Amino acid sequence: MAVTIEDVARRAGVSRGTVSNVLNRPEVVLEATRARVLEAMRDLDFIPSQPARMLGGLRNRSIGLVMHDVGHPFFAEIARGVEDVVTREDYVLTLTSTRDDAERERSSLRLLIAQQVSGILLIPTASGAEDLRQVRERGVAAVLLDHEGGANECSVAVDDIRGGIAATQHLLGLGHRRLAFVGGPTRGRQHSDRLSGMRSALASSGGRGRPAVHVVAVPADTIACGEEAARTLLGSSARRPLPTGILCGNDLLAIGLMRGLSSAGVSVPDDVAVVGYDDIELATLVGTPITSIRQPMYEMGHTAAELLLSEIHDRNHTHRNVRFVPELVVRESTVRP
Amino acid sequence: MAVTIEDVARRAGVSRGTVSNVLNRPEVVLEATRARVLEAMRDLDFIPSQPARMLGGLRNRSIGLVMHDVGHPFFAEIARGVEDVVTREDYVLTLTSTRDDAERERSSLRLLIAQQVSGILLIPTASGAEDLRQVRERGVAAVLLDHEGGANECSVAVDDIRGGIAATQHLLGLGHRRLAFVGGPTRGRQHSDRLSGMRSALASSGGRGRPAVHVVAVPADTIACGEEAARTLLGSSARRPLPTGILCGNDLLAIGLMRGLSSAGVSVPDDVAVVGYDDIELATLVGTPITSIRQPMYEMGHTAAELLLSEIHDRNHTHRNVRFVPELVVRESTVRP
DNA sequence: TTGAAAGCGCTAACAG
DNA sequence: CTGTTAGCGCTTTCAA
Numbered sequence: 001m002a003v004t005i006e007d008v009a010r011r012a013g014v015s016r017g018t019v020s021n022v023l024n025r026p027e028v029v030l031e032a033t034r035a036r037v038l039e040a041m042r043d044l045d046f047i048p049s050q051p052a053r054m055l056g057g058l059r060n061r062s063i064g065l066v067m068h069d070v071g072h073p074f075f076a077e078i079a080r081g082v083e084d085v086v087t088r089e090d091y092v093l094t095l096t097s098t099r100d101d102a103e104r105e106r107s108s109l110r111l112l113i114a115q116q117v118s119g120i121l122l123i124p125t126a127s128g129a130e131d132l133r134q135v136r137e138r139g140v141a142a143v144l145l146d147h148e149g150g151a152n153e154c155s156v157a158v159d160d161i162r163g164g165i166a167a168t169q170h171l172l173g174l175g176h177r178r179l180a181f182v183g184g185p186t187r188g189r190q191h192s193d194r195l196s197g198m199r200s201a202l203a204s205s206g207g208r209g210r211p212a213v214h215v216v217a218v219p220a221d222t223i224a225c226g227e228e229a230a231r232t233l234l235g236s237s238a239r240r241p242l243p244t245g246i247l248c249g250n251d252l253l254a255i256g257l258m259r260g261l262s263s264a265g266v267s268v269p270d271d272v273a274v275v276g277y278d279d280i281e282l283a284t285l286v287g288t289p290i291t292s293i294r295q296p297m298y299e300m301g302h303t304a305a306e307l308l309l310s311e312i313h314d315r316n317h318t319h320r321n322v323r324f325v326p327e328l329v330v331r332e333s334t335v336r337p
Numbered sequence: 338m339a340v341t342i343e344d345v346a347r348r349a350g351v352s353r354g355t356v357s358n359v360l361n362r363p364e365v366v367l368e369a370t371r372a373r374v375l376e377a378m379r380d381l382d383f384i385p386s387q388p389a390r391m392l393g394g395l396r397n398r399s400i401g402l403v404m405h406d407v408g409h410p411f412f413a414e415i416a417r418g419v420e421d422v423v424t425r426e427d428y429v430l431t432l433t434s435t436r437d438d439a440e441r442e443r444s445s446l447r448l449l450i451a452q453q454v455s456g457i458l459l460i461p462t463a464s465g466a467e468d469l470r471q472v473r474e475r476g477v478a479a480v481l482l483d484h485e486g487g488a489n490e491c492s493v494a495v496d497d498i499r500g501g502i503a504a505t506q507h508l509l510g511l512g513h514r515r516l517a518f519v520g521g522p523t524r525g526r527q528h529s530d531r532l533s534g535m536r537s538a539l540a541s542s543g544g545r546g547r548p549a550v551h552v553v554a555v556p557a558d559t560i561a562c563g564e565e566a567a568r569t570l571l572g573s574s575a576r577r578p579l580p581t582g583i584l585c586g587n588d589l590l591a592i593g594l595m596r597g598l599s600s601a602g603v604s605v606p607d608d609v610a611v612v613g614y615d616d617i618e619l620a621t622l623v624g625t626p627i628t629s630i631r632q633p634m635y636e637m638g639h640t641a642a643e644l645l646l647s648e649i650h651d652r653n654h655t656h657r658n659v660r661f662v663p664e665l666v667v668r669e670s671t672v673r674p
Numbered sequence: 675t676t677g678a679a680a681g682c683g684c685t686a687a688c689a690g
Numbered sequence: 691c692t693g694t695t696a697g698c699g700c701t702t703t704c705a706a
Contacts, residue, residue, distance in 0.1 A: 002475055004699055015677045020701055030675060045471075049699055050451045051388030051397070055682040056701035060388070062431070062452065070407065071417040080408040083434055087441075092448050094399070094431045097420055104424075111429050114387045115399065134382075138339055223622075255622060285560075285592060287624035341683055352693045357685055367691060386683055392698040393685035 003044045012040035023048060024058075054116055063119040063308060064112035065095040066105060067145075072221075073280040074250070074297055075123070078145065081301025082121060089309055100125045113138055119308040121145050121301075126188030141311040145304045147189065149321050154311060156304040156322045160190050163293040163326035164197020167247045167275045170291070170328055172205050174335065176245030176273055182229045182257055183249030184218035191249040194277065198247055214243055221249060226256020234264050244272055245334075251276035251283045254290050258333065273334040289331035296324050340381045349377035360385060361395075391453055400456040400645060401449035402432040403442060404482075409558075410617040411587070411634055412460070415482065418638025419458060426646055437462045450475055456645045458482050458638075463525030478648040482641045484526065486658050491648060493641040493659045497527050500630040500663035501534020504584045504612045507628070507665055509542050511672065513582030513610055519566045519594055520586030521555040528586040531614060535584055551580055558586060563593020571601050581609055582671075588613035588620045591627050595670060610671040626668035633661050 009016045014033060021029045022037045029037075040046075054060050065082055067075045079095065086093045094117060096108035105125050112120055119141040122132060132153070135142045142153070149155025171179060181198055183191035198213055216232055218225040226248065233242060248254040254276030258268050268274050268288055276283055279294035303322055311317050346353045351370060358366050359374045366374075377383075391397050402419055404412045416432065423430045431454060433445035442462050449457055456478035459469060469490070472479045479490070486492025508516060518535055520528040535550055553569055555562040563585065570579060585591040591613030595605050605611050605625055613620055616631035640659055648654050 002699090005701095006699080016700080017678075017702080018676060021676085024701070028675070033675080047447055047451050047475075049453055051391045051453050052682095052699035053701075054388045055392060055684085056699075057682070058701070069417070070413050070420060073410070073413075076407050076410075076413045080406070080434075083407060083432075087433065090448070092431055092433065092452055094429055095420075096424065096429065097417075110384055111427070114384050115429055116386055116388050138384075282619060282622060285619065285623050339683090343683080353684080354686085354694070355692055358692085361685070365691070370692080389683035389698090390685070392700090393683075394698065395685070 002049070003046050005046075005048065007044055008037065008040045008046050011044060012037045059118045059312070060116045061090060062092045062094055062115065062117045063121065063305070064108075064115070064117040065093060065121045065123075066108045066112070067095065067097060067123045068100045068125070069097050070095065073282065074278050074295075077280070077297035078123070078301035078304075081298040081303075082305045083301075085302055085305040085309065091309075098125055102126075106131055109135055113140060119143075119312050121304050121308055123147070141308055143304050143308045143311065145300065148323065149319075151321075152319060154304075154307040154319050154321070156300050156307065156324070158295045158300070158324045158326050160193035160326070161197040161200070163277065163295075164194035164199075164247065165201040166197075166326065166328045167194075167277070167293055168198045168201035169205075170330070170334065171245035171247070171273060171275065172201070174245070174273060176243075178211065178214070178241060178243040178245070180214040180216060180233065180243035180246045181249070182216045182218060182226065182246060182253050184220060184225065184253075194247065194249060214240070218249075218253065221252055223252050223256035223259070226253040226258075227260040228256070229253065230257050230260020230264065234260075234266075242266070242272065245275075246272060247275045247277070249277055251278045251280050251290060251292055254292070254333070255282065255286055258286075258288060258290070269332065269334050269336055275334060279329055284331070288333050291331045291334040292329050294327045294329050300324065339386070340383050342383075342385065344381055345374065345377045345383050348381060349374045396455045396649070397453045398427060399429045399431055399452065399454045400458065400642070400649075401445075401452070401454040402430060402458045402460075403445045403449070404432065404434060404460045405437045405462070406434050407432065410619065411615050411632075414617070414634035415460070415638035415641075418635040418640075419642045420638075422639055422642040422646065428646075435462055439463075443468055446472055450477060456480075456649050458641050458645055460484070478645055480641050480645045480648065482637065485660065486656075488658075489656060491641075491644040491656050491658070493637050493644065493661070495632045495637070495661045495663050497530035497663070498534040498537070500614065500632075501531035501584065502538040503534075503663065503665045504531075504614070504630055505535045505538035506542075507667065507671065508582035508584070508610060508612065509538070511582070511610060513580075515548065515551070515578060515580040515582070517551040517553060517570065517580035517583045518586070519553045519555060519563065519583060519590050521557060521562065521590075531584065531586060551577070555586075555590060558589055560589050560593035560596070563590040563595075564597040565593070566590065567594050567597020567601065571597075571603075579603070579609065582612075583609060584612045584614070586614055588615045588617050588627060588629055591629070591670070592619065592623055595623075595625060595627070606669065606671050606673060612671060616666055621668070625670050628668045628671040629666050631664045631666050637661065 009019045098104040123145045132142050144155035148157045216229045276290040276292040279292040283290040283292045342356045346356045435442040460482045481492035485494045553566045613627040613629040616629040620627040620629045
C-alpha cells in the first residue's frame, strides 16, 4: 500500500542502506547518487514511516501535551504557544485532556508513552504531578507546566502568591476592607496560592483585628459557578455584610459573579469591586471590563515547549524552573473610568 | 531502557508469542497462563510500544486533526468534540494548525501520514480540500470538517447559505433595507456562502430595485478587523448612507464592529442592527449580547470523529455528508429587549 | 562510497 | 494451547 524505502531503492538502483543514508547522513553519499535517490523519492512521493524509524533507533518527532480541557481559553492559549514551537521544529503535537481527573491523567500519560512520544508537557491535575517520575524513568523527557517543579526537572509556572498579593493590595489601596475570595478546587494549588497571597497581603497591611478573608468555595472554574457564588454571597448577607472587594480564582468566575451581582441590583464597581484572574481576552470584552491578574499563557506554552525540546536534544541541558510574574491589569470592575 | 514483550515473556516463563496473544486474543490462552502473564506485565509495568505494534500489522490508535488555529474558540470547541470521542475509544489525538495556509496544510498532512495515524479530520484552508485524495490513496481514512464533501467521502458541514438567509430574513423582518456584509477571505467558502444566502434572501424578498448588499472585505476574522470595518463604513458614510442591518462573517468581527460603531456614537441596535455568526460563548457575554447564527461546533467535532472511526473500523461503512442546519439566536444587538 | 545483514518490539501464521 | 519463526520498514554496523 504505502511506498517503502525498498521501492525507492529499487527505482534509484541502490540499496536500502543508501536510501537510509541520504535520509539521515546525506553528506556521506556521493552527490550523483544522492540526486538520483532524491529524485526517486519525489517520483514515488515517498514519506518515511516514523514508527519504523523509531524501531530503528531514532526518536519520534512527537511530543505530548496533557491538560485539563482544550475548550478553556486559558489552556487553549497555552496550547497555541506550545504548538508554534513544536511546529517550527517539525514535531507533531499530541494532546489529551484530563478534565482534571487524576485517573485520566494517568491513562493519558500511558497512552503517550505507548505512542513513544519523545517528550511530555504536563499541566498536572490537583492531585497529579507525581506520575512524572514514572514517565522519566522510561526515558521520556518531561516538563511541568503551570506548576512549580523541583530541582531535578524543568518547569514553567506563574507566581500565584504574588498574583494574590497584587490583587489584594489593589483592593486595599482602593479602600476596601471586607474582602472575599471566590475559588475552587478545580485548579487546586493555584487557587490556594492565590488565596494565601491574599491573606498575606492582608496581614502585612498592618491592620489589627481585621476580619479574615471570606472564602466562597466553588466546584469548578465556570461562569455558572460564579453566578452561584453570587447567590451564596447575597444569601448570607443578612448575617454577614457583603464584602466590598472580591478576588476570583479566574476570569470566568468573575464574569459569572458580576452577572449574578448585577442582576440582584448590586453595582460593580460602586458597591463591590471585583478582580479576576488569568486575563483572558474575554475579560476585556464583557460589559464591565474586568480588572484581572494577567498570566502570560502563550509565553508559558512557548517556553515550556522550548525547555522540553532542549531537554530532548541538548546533551548538556540544565534544568530550569521558570517562574513568570503575573501582572495586575486595572479595568472598570474595580475602578470607574 | 523500556521493558519489552521479551522481558514479560521471560518473567512469566512463556514465549513472546504467548504474551502477544494475551494482548491481542486473550481468549485463546489458558486462564492460568494468562493470569501469570498479566501479573508479569503488572510487575514490570509493561506498556506495549505502539510503533512496534503497527509494524507488526496493527493500526495505530491515533487520529489527526488539521485545523486553522486552536486559539480560536470556534476551532477549540470542535476540537473538544473530537477529543471526547477519540478518548472514549482509547485513541490519541494529534493536532496541527495551519493558520489557514495551504502550504502548512500540506505539510501537516504529510507529518500525520508519516506518523501513520489511522485517520485524519481536515478543516480545509480556503484553497485546500484537494489534498485529501492523496491521503486516502495512502490508505488513511479521512473526513472533511466544516466543508461539504463529495459522494465518495464523509463530511460534516453547516449549511452556510441557509445561515445567511436566516440572518437576512431576520434583518428584513425588522424593517432594515440597507444591508451590509462584513467578511473576509479567511474562511473563504464559508463567508461567500453566507453572503450568497444574504443576497438570495434579499432577492426573494420581492423588492424591486433594492440596492445590493454592501460588502466590506476584511483580511481576517478578528476583533481588530471588525473595528477596522467600522471605520471603513463610517468613513464612506458621506457618499453612501450607513447600512442599518449588518451581517458579520463571524462573532469576533461583530464584536469589533460593534465596538467601533459605538465608539463613534452609533448605537446598536437603535441605529444599526448587527448579526454575528458562530454563536461562540463570547457572543452572549459582551456588553450588548449579539444576535448570531449558531453553529453546533461541539457536535460537528463529535460527529466527524464518529464518522472517521466508523470509516476506520466498519467493514461496511457507507459515506455520509452530514449537513447541520444553523440556527438564529436573537439577542440585543438586533432587538432591544 | 556503497551493499549486505542484523536487529528494533511486535504480530501473525504455523507447527507441535 | 503454546512455542517457533518470519516478517513489518527502517537504521546502523560492518565489509567490500
